[in-house]
Amino acid sequence: MLITKLKSQQELDRYFDKRVFIFKCYGCSEIYFPEEEVNKLIKEKNEKITGLVEIDYLCNEDFAKKYIEKNTDEIQNAKGIIVFSCGVGVQVVAKIFEKSMVVPGCDTFYLNGFQGLTVLDCDCNQCGQCYLNYTGGVCPITSCAKSLLNGPCGGAKNRKCEVNPEIDCGWILIYERLKKINKESILKEKNYFVRDFEKIIKGI
Amino acid sequence: MIDYTKYKLKPADELKSLLKETSDVFILWCKKCYKAFEKEEESECQKFIQMFDEPEKIKGCEAIDFLCNRYLTEKKLAEIIGLDHHDIGVLSCGLGIQTVAEIAENKGVRVFTLADTIPQSGNATSVTGYHGMALGSEKCASCGQCYLTITAGLCPIVGCAKSLLNGPCGGAKNEKCEVLPEKSCVWIEIFKRIKKQGRNFDTGIQIRDNNVFTTDEKRKVSFFSIRRRTENFYGGLHPSENKDITENLTIEKFPAPKYVYIFLSQHTGSPSSLLVKEGDVVKLGQTIGKSSGLISSPVHSSVSGRVIGVEEKFHPTLLVNCPVVIIENDFSDEKDASICGYVEWEKMEDEALVEIIRDKGIVGLGGAMFPTHVKLRKPKNPIDTLMINGCECEPYLNADNRLMIECTEEIIEGIKIARKILSVDNVIIGIENNKQEAIEKIGKAIERYPWIILKKLNTKYPQGAERMLIKTTTGRQVPEGGLPLDVGVVVLNVGTVFSIYQAIVHGFPLIKRVITVSGSFEKKGNFEIPIGTPLKDILDFCGGEKAYDTENYYLKMGGPMMGVVQGEFDTAVVKGTTGYVLLEKNPAGTSEENTCIKCGRCVDVCPMELYPLYYAFYGKNQLWEKCAEYKVKNCIECGCCEYICSSKISLISLIKKAKKNAYNKA
Structure with missing residues (x-):
């Protein structure tokens, strides 16, 4: 948008x-x-x-x-x-x-959600290699200020991001979401992602 | 035109390992957006099912348009998530997946992502640029510090592979980019264009500030948009109001016309049957057509004089020739004997009051012209609320607004009559907050009546439609295909209430009303006008010569959104005429020929939660049954979709055609 x-x-x-x-x-x-x-x-x-x-x-x-x-x-x-x-x-x-x-x-x-309809709270970075399977449908690239893929940076205070104290820590949101569906174990299994920027440049 | 494919199936082995954890999965797939809508659908889901070697795991699949539209998706998912499926697999871009995951969160449903989003623009490193609405090749990375002034309208951020701001990198060979040899170097193009303009590139170093618009500011704007979009009811929009043109002009009496044309059909239902013949002398307020059925209404002469003929003339809303009684005015205004009021109406029986309202030909004056007596007859369902509609959400119009300001007491009296008939306790008056003066006047007048609640509503079109008004003021949702009665509400327009007062207390039938004349007329204003006044008289009196220039102007009866374009000027004011607006034609007008690009705006604004893009697509291909499948009959023709359409498709005409054709065969 x-x-x-x-x-x-x-x-x-x-x-x-x-x-x-x-x-x-x-x-x-x-x-x-x-x-x-x-x-x-x-x-x-x-x-x-x-x-x-x-x-x-x-x-x-x-x-x-x-x-x-x-x-x-x-x-x-x-x-x-x-x-x-x-x-x-x-x-x-x-x-x-x-x-x-x-x-x-x-x-x-x-602005968030530009390609879809109503302005949304969620956003898609179009990275070309969707991680949402492992993060309970909360995107770590857009909801973490540092776009970390392997877990929180450890800097969050009272659930809030250390970069932008106005927003919730994306990784805490991910953990809570996974807990709700009893899949916290995913975080232990899949703990290593590499982001391939070539996908973005080549448009997959 | 760029094909904006949004997502692509994940590789087969990844899918396989992903889905081995699940035993049954329901597949949701999005039909994609921002692409030329030419083919019926391309099923990514089929591809997935073919590819997937454990088909027994798939318990079903469903396509949902615009999966990222949270409101509609949530409604549709309510049925699916409630079923016994353990997991949901989503084929969509990241937005759709996140939306589904958010909705499914509290049900403990696991959501599988089966597709990768194909990088588009907005991501400055992406090759495919942002398309705007037109799916052209123009690009914008939304950097927040537009450099186009310096670069002659060619963007270096998306155009240059290295997003350089101060000139070329020097690596171009034969004018081609060294990173992407199939692309021309944008800096060379910039220099060429600057040269054409006779300028030099002499601006100093540019620095890109990636935090020029803070997150807080963005949130504020985003919050503002969301609030405006979603308040009161789903859909709707905010067209330019243009009400200030006639807002402060007091209601003027329109000069008595020489002839009046009284249509026998001025209401929803069967036309009234003729009571007079050529040569008859009629008096002011005399019944000249009596109601001919349960849902019908009589018509009366709005002048005194002689009937000089019964002819066929072009009906302003039905758009076909209809019988009309032509009366020559003798300007004596001799009243018919039937005009006698009942000041002591409070002592009368409810039935008798409804009878009077029927005999005086009162119909809904908001434009729909539904006979009011039908609404007031004791319905089967219990009624607990009488809603008075003073929204007038159409741009330009001020007829109701002026009526509320100038005839406040009469309206309150009319409300009391309607309340007695329906024997309800609560009365709600809904007025949009762009009518401050009316709000003040009404607010003051109802101080004596604690049972009347005045609701000031934030402006949004089409809030004046019954369903939306009920949703906004009471939170009740009129069921699909149902009536306000189903949720215990009767809605009356302020104009209708005023004419109820006139009918009961003064005995006047509905022979005049207030209309707004606005737009490109010389003389704009609000007029009290006899029903049946020829349109030509209005054009003459208000200086509407431009209306005859049909190349550049068009005349609408009603407001610009829902009004009916008047192609034939030999017609007259009917009971449902809320006004006339004369508007300049857009150079790029609407057409049925343009191609839909699936931007989804129409879905976003449709207050009836429909998918108007399919009426365009199936309408053009004449697949009327398909239109029926997408519930075209629920459409209230508010015109929001046509207003917002980025391809300027004349959706309303296609919808009208679809309505006509879709249900005939069945």
């Missing part, structure tokens, strides 16, 4: 030093998009803006092109293009307008 956050005011002010055309994507608004902040900014900088396209799923090039066709004049009048969307949308617009300066208005962040 991607989420976006507006770039710093300082940086945005720099983009608005000339007349610009705006793309505003609300495609993932049900996930998270700083809509209010963007609207406020657009209102503030109104006189610098030659035109605005509000679009959903800017990342779909076919749709984007249709909107662009309709706004050709405004885009030609502008000296730059600012895109408020995730990095994918910016790249689509940049590809279409190779000869103009296309700048992103947002920074994009990674």
